[in-house]
Amino acid sequence: MTTAETSAMTSAVTAPVRRALVGAAAVASALVIGSAGTASAATMGFHQTSTSGKAEISGTYEYHVSGTVPQTGEKLYSGSFAGATAKDKVAGDGYEAVLALAYQDWKDGAWHRVTNYVAVVNGSKSWSFKNKKDVKAYACDRKVGTTKLLNCRAAW
CATH class of the missing domain: 1.20.5 (Single alpha-helices involved in coiled-coils or other helix-helix interfaces)
Known part of the structure; x- marks a missing residue:
């Protein structure tokens, strides 16, 4: 060769x-x-309408691992919502736009399930959170003067 x-x-x-x-x-x-x-940190923009199309939510969601549960090593998350907006797309129809949340909240040594937490109604705001997991945002309609959420659709 x-x-x-x-x-x-x-x-x-x-x-x-x-x-x-x-x-x-x-x-x-x-x-x-x-x-x-x-x-x-993980950051994502979100945008969603309720199933009726009457409500629209948008904003930016950021989260990061901020600790662990001592007994199990399970992750705790902290983060924020920036410019979280709920917009009524059909003004004067008797319904308002709601950005609602569902999540697990770690307090007093246990996870507590929170659903239908009204975060924003016909407006915009920003806030931070800590010691949560499984956070989800929903675009919902709500009849003015009531608390029942209708036509909700998850943003993620």
């Missing part, structure tokens, strides 16, 4: 090996970045 043939054969064999090693390094980097990313 000539030197050129040996060199060509070596290149043919090592190219796939190099590609595999580069691929493995890329996967390892992604895993490291991914696991580091879980500790950093």
Whole structure:
């Protein structure tokens, strides 16, 4: 076998090996970045209408791991809503727009389920939270002067 043939054969064999090693390094980097990313903040814009189309919600939602439950190691989340808006798309119809929340709240050593928490009615505001999980925002209608939420649709 000539030197050129040996060199060509070596290149043919090592190219796939190099590609595999580069691929493995890329996967390892992604895993490291991914696991580091879980500790950093996640931010997302949201926009949704109620099932009737009469209410519209929007804003920015940010959350991050802020601690763990001592007994179980389960993650606690903190974060914020910025520019969270509930807009009435059909003014004068007797209904108002509501941005409602559902979440789990960690307090007094236990998780407490909170549903239909009215966060914004026909307006906009920003706030922060801590020690929550499973946070979901909903666009809902509500008849003026009542508390019952209607036609709710989850934003995520």
